[in-house]
Amino acid sequence: MSTARLEEVRRAFVAELEQAGTSADGVEKVRVKFAGQRSGKLKELAEALRALPNDQKRDYGRALNELKQEIESRLAEAKQAAVTEIRVKDPGTANAKGHAPTVAVGRPVDVTLPGLPVARGAEHPVHIVRRRIEEIFLRMGYDVEAGPEVEDDWHNFEALNIPPDHPARDDQDTFYLADGHLLRTHTSPVQARVMESRQPPIRIVVPGRVFRRDSDLRHSPMFHQIEGLLVDEGITFGHLKATLEAFLHELFSDRVAVRLRPGYFPFTEPSAEVDISCIFCAQKGCGVCSGSGWIEILGSGMVDPRVFEAVGIDAGRYTGFAFGLGLDRVAMLVYGIPDLRQLFAGDQRLTRQFA
Amino acid sequence: MKFEARWLAELLDAAPPAAELAARLTDCGLLVELREQGDGSEVWDVEVTTNRPDAMNHRGLAREAAVATGSRLRPLEFELAENGDEVASLAAVEIAAGTPCSRYVARVIRGVRVGPSPEWLQRRLSNCGVRPINSAVDATNYVLLELGQPLHAFDLGRLRGRRVVVRPAAKGERLTTLDGVARELDPSMMVIADETRAVALAGIMGGAETEIHAGTTEVLLESACFDALSVRRTARRLGMHTEASHRFERGADPEIAAVACDRAAHLIAELAGGELATGRIDVWPRPWQPRRIELSVAALAAFAGLEIPAARVEAILGGLGFAPARSGDTVRVAVPAFRVDVERVADLYEEVLRHVGYGAVPAALPVLPTAPGKRHPNWQLVDRARDAALAAGLAEVVTWSFIDPGADRLVASQPLCPGPAATLANPLATTQSVLRRSLLPGLLSAAQGNLNQGERSLALFEQGRVFAGGAAGPSEPERLGIVLRDDGGDAEARFRRLKGVVEHVGTKVGLPALHWRAGGNPWLDETAGAILETADGRAVGLAGLLAPEIAAHWDLGAGVAVAELALDTATAPPLPRFAALARFPPVVMDMTVEHGSELGYAGLEAATRELAGEHVEGLGFVTRYHLPDGSGRVRTTLRLVYRHAERSLTQDEVNAWHADLRRGLAERLGVGFA
Missing domain, CATH: 3.50.40.10 (Phenylalanyl-trna Synthetase, Chain B, domain 3)
Incomplete structure (x- = not known):
């Protein structure tokens, strides 16, 4: 045994390590063979030291030490560079060591296969629209209010300046219960309830289900509205106009034009019908706007002093505005749904389109 | 209402072209909806609102047109012989x-x-x-x-x-x-x-x-x-x-x-x-006297958000027949007999404003406190329920609030039924004549419709109100209804899928802890239904597979799972609190318990939890096997996760605890181990 043996081992180590390349398994095998604790070459060489004559011990020991350091450092390097090897067991499958469960790879994946479906919830379009509108008004400091769907005549009609036998009751043909209650024909009774229960400033929107005794392509005995009300000192018609513009720009686009036309509602005076420029044809005229370039989108006006009187708010001190629009109508418009009643048929194919 | 454009023009001095006349009328509130060619003249369809009977004739409309276009209404002249x-x-x-x-x-x-x-x-x-x-x-x-x-x-x-x-x-x-x-x-x-x-x-x-x-x-x-x-x-x-x-x-x-x-x-x-x-x-027993109203030009400006010259106010009101007389800021008018709609100063504001043009009023946002808006607790509640159902992958539907009396009669037997039915006095159709007392009839009709359209799997929910009438006055509690149907899976699998959704929703909505008690017949199948109760025994929900008779009513096959939850007992769930993350490794042990079917999982779980000791961090269901020997006995496999907060556990000590647990369960419940 001599230093020549050390050189022999060194060469074998270098050659085998080279052959192992970047295979973690290969490097590990080389490590066991040369630097293994139990039967590695280095251990064997170190044991040989004892058997050497004393005069050779010094040189041999130094050379062995150098070899040991070299082997260890090169092993460390190789280990760092190594990657986990995937051993092919049989064609088409392979095991990646250290991974559970076994991942079958090898055969190329058709990357054009469809992805697996995810369980997505789908919100009803009316509620998507409701929440968008609520959000816009919440950002402007409006509270979102709620109230009963089964109402009394006072809140649904009389407090809103619609006395019995008023012709406006024709436009809102009403469902009555056997006990004299009615199904609210609009969300406005909640306005009356809120004004009865607190003093201005009042800044609210009221979304909800409403009912009218009417059924065709554009009318459904049940639909949804959102109503807005702002009451304070010094509220002007210009405030109403700006608020509606801000809202409609936010809901549709900053590019839509907003037009207020005089209209009539018993609970506002003056009243205004509000149109937006047609979002489908840039006002060139299309089926949606019936060629007029405008789409009627909401009704509004300054709160009629009679309404204030009915609910106990000082009409001399406060003014206010109110507005209301059909959530279903907005949903139909935005998503191009032709038949209002389709919204309430419970067809999941409809809802799933808006997931 | 139909108007002949030529006739209108004849009533005016210097009438503008038809297009302009129509546009000006629309601007002042008389919407010209349709212009078409009639016999020798354009014919207009004008929307005259119910408060304006005075404009439901040609001279009345021409009066508006005269003010709107700056022309003059010709006097009515004829010689009576x-x-x-x-x-x-x-x-x-x-x-x-x-x-x-x-x-x-x-x-x-x-x-x-x-x-x-x-x-x-x-x-x-x-x-x-x-x-x-x-x-x-x-x-x-x-x-x-x-x-x-x-x-x-x-x-x-x-x-x-x-x-x-x-x-x-x-x-x-x-x-x-x-x-x-x-x-x-x-x-x-x-x-x-x-x-x-x-x-x-x-x-x-x-x-x-x-x-x-x-x-x-x-x-x-x-x-x-x-x-x-x-x-x-x-x-x-x-x-x-x-x-x-x-x-x-x-x-x-x-x-x-x-x-x-x-x-x-x-x-x-x-x-x-x-x-x-x-x-x-x-x-004419009591001849008509005109109503007199005073208007302040300054107050009008403050109301409108626009300065309108007094002369313009006078000109508009004069043209409309109000015979205005001005002194300083005050304009006094006598309301003409044909204007039955004008009673107060607010009505005069409208007269002036609509002829000045709403377009002329500058838009200015009101300046208000910057307090953030708040959502009514009821909306918070129902949207929590909606969000939970959406997160569970369900599709929302909105169905009618009124249902068929036949379907309603079935609802009377539901444990959740809110009270006597409220019936419409004037329904559009008898099939829509009773206010719903449960969301399930509407949802089942929807399910039927979907299956008829060839849909195979259903995951529907509706959030909405149900109604009850009666002597105490109407009530309208909020509900959440769910319908699930898949092609695969036995009754247990279907029930557990539904229960998973219900439990998830219950937690998210903030329902009190729910006790699942077998029941719900006649709506739910005798072998796969549950009533959900609060600790004090109040029914707040039902969940399970539809009973065959109910399924047949809606022409639905077997295996449809439904649930309905009363939301009004919910309170907003508390803010989650952080729990320290474990630093030492867990030891996972499965345990298969053999027992009779009279012992439900809930009982087994409760006993296991109680006997398992402080180092059981998690306890879960793995599987259940029904012994095929006709004994009706089952083997339930539970998985226990042992972990110590401050050190690693040794397998030996866990084995000892686990053995204690088995002994304890055998003693208390008389169960065996496989």
């Missing part, structure tokens, strides 16, 4: 005391020869959608279109006693109206009568027996003011709606009655010949 006997010698009119008729004007034309009207008149009527009949009737219709006053022409020769009385109908009195319908009347209805019988329904329709016919020679022309409410109630009770009732219901102009009578008498004499009796009968 009275060449007959004194009218008082030919007929008499009486308004019975207390009858809601404020004025009755009449004229008499004798020696008429009724025939077809001239072509120009027929064309004008046709353009406005009125069918020409004969010259006398056409003249009254023409004046209706021109001045808005409903008129009626009687064959005076057929009025017994040559007199008319405005009075309430007698009980059971009968009248055959012009449309040929024999009607039975009652004292709430106002009629025109002769000496012996009713001859017309006041303000609604004339009678057949006294109508103008080819042989008529004497005409009594009625131009009256009937009370809006009375006409409206009678018309509704009889299910009638006529040109006359439409206007009277909205409020008649008392001043125009005489003018219109003269105008129509003039036309009849001109078209049908004959001589016009001298003078007119005019029963």
